[in-house]
Amino acid sequence: MATDSALTTEQILSATxxxxxxxxxxxxxxxxxxxxLGVSHGSVYRFFSSKTALREAVTERWLAQAHDDLRFIAIEPGPAAERLHRWLTTLFAAKREKALDDPQLFATYLTLVAEASHIVDAHVDTLIDQIAQIIQDGIEKGDFRHTPISATARAVLEATAHFHHPAHAAGWSDPAAEDRFEALWKLLLRGLAADA
Known part of the structure; x- marks a missing residue:
C-alpha cells in the first residue's frame, strides 16, 4: 500500500x-x-488525467519493455547479419514469453492496443528504426546489398509479423515455430546479402 505522498507512476502502472x-x-x-494501492481514486487522477490516459500509459509501457533489449542489439558492434538475427529472435522470444506466461494479461493488452493505435504506430516506428540501424550498418560494411533502408527495414518487420504480431500468438507454442522462423530468416538473409 502506498501513501498519497509516496505514490509513484510505476506503482500506479503496476496496480493497473x-x-x-x-x-x-x-x-x-x-x-x-x-x-x-490503498489510496483515493483522486490520487491516481493526479498522475493520469483520465482512465484513457492511464490505459494508454500501461499500453505504452508494455510495448516499450521490448525496446531496451532490442535497442542495445541494434547499436552494438558486430556483423549486421548476426545482430539482425539476434534482434528478430529476441523480439519473437519476448512476445512469445508474454503470450504464453500470462495469456490473460496478453489478451487484455490486445484489447488495449486496439484502443491506442497512435501508441502502436510509435512502437512500430521504433522497431523499424532499430532494424534500419542494423541494415545501414550492414550496407556500410559491405555485408548487405544497397537497398532503400527504411523500406527494407519495414519489409523485414512485416515479413516476420507471424513471429511477433499478437494476432499470430496462437501459433507461437507450436514446436515447429522456431524451425519456421529460421527458414524465414534464411530467406530474408539471402535477400539482404551483398552477394545476392
Missing part, C-alpha cells in the same frame, strides 16, 4: 496491470487501481 488482469479491460476501473 493487476486490476486489468483481475477484472479485464471492460470492467477494470480507476477505483480498482486506487483500492489496490
Amino acid at each position: 496491470e493487476d486490476a486489468l488482469r483481475r477484472f479485464g479491460p471492460a470492467k477494470a476501473t480507476v477505483v480498482d487501481v486506487a483500492r489496490t
Whole structure:
C-alpha cells in the first residue's frame, strides 16, 4: 500500500496491470487501481488525467519493455547479419514469453492496443528504426546489398509479423515455430546479402 505522498507512476502502472488482469479491460476501473494501492481514486487522477490516459500509459509501457533489449542489439558492434538475427529472435522470444506466461494479461493488452493505435504506430516506428540501424550498418560494411533502408527495414518487420504480431500468438507454442522462423530468416538473409 502506498501513501498519497509516496505514490509513484510505476506503482500506479503496476496496480493497473493487476486490476486489468483481475477484472479485464471492460470492467477494470480507476477505483480498482486506487483500492489496490490503498489510496483515493483522486490520487491516481493526479498522475493520469483520465482512465484513457492511464490505459494508454500501461499500453505504452508494455510495448516499450521490448525496446531496451532490442535497442542495445541494434547499436552494438558486430556483423549486421548476426545482430539482425539476434534482434528478430529476441523480439519473437519476448512476445512469445508474454503470450504464453500470462495469456490473460496478453489478451487484455490486445484489447488495449486496439484502443491506442497512435501508441502502436510509435512502437512500430521504433522497431523499424532499430532494424534500419542494423541494415545501414550492414550496407556500410559491405555485408548487405544497397537497398532503400527504411523500406527494407519495414519489409523485414512485416515479413516476420507471424513471429511477433499478437494476432499470430496462437501459433507461437507450436514446436515447429522456431524451425519456421529460421527458414524465414534464411530467406530474408539471402535477400539482404551483398552477394545476392
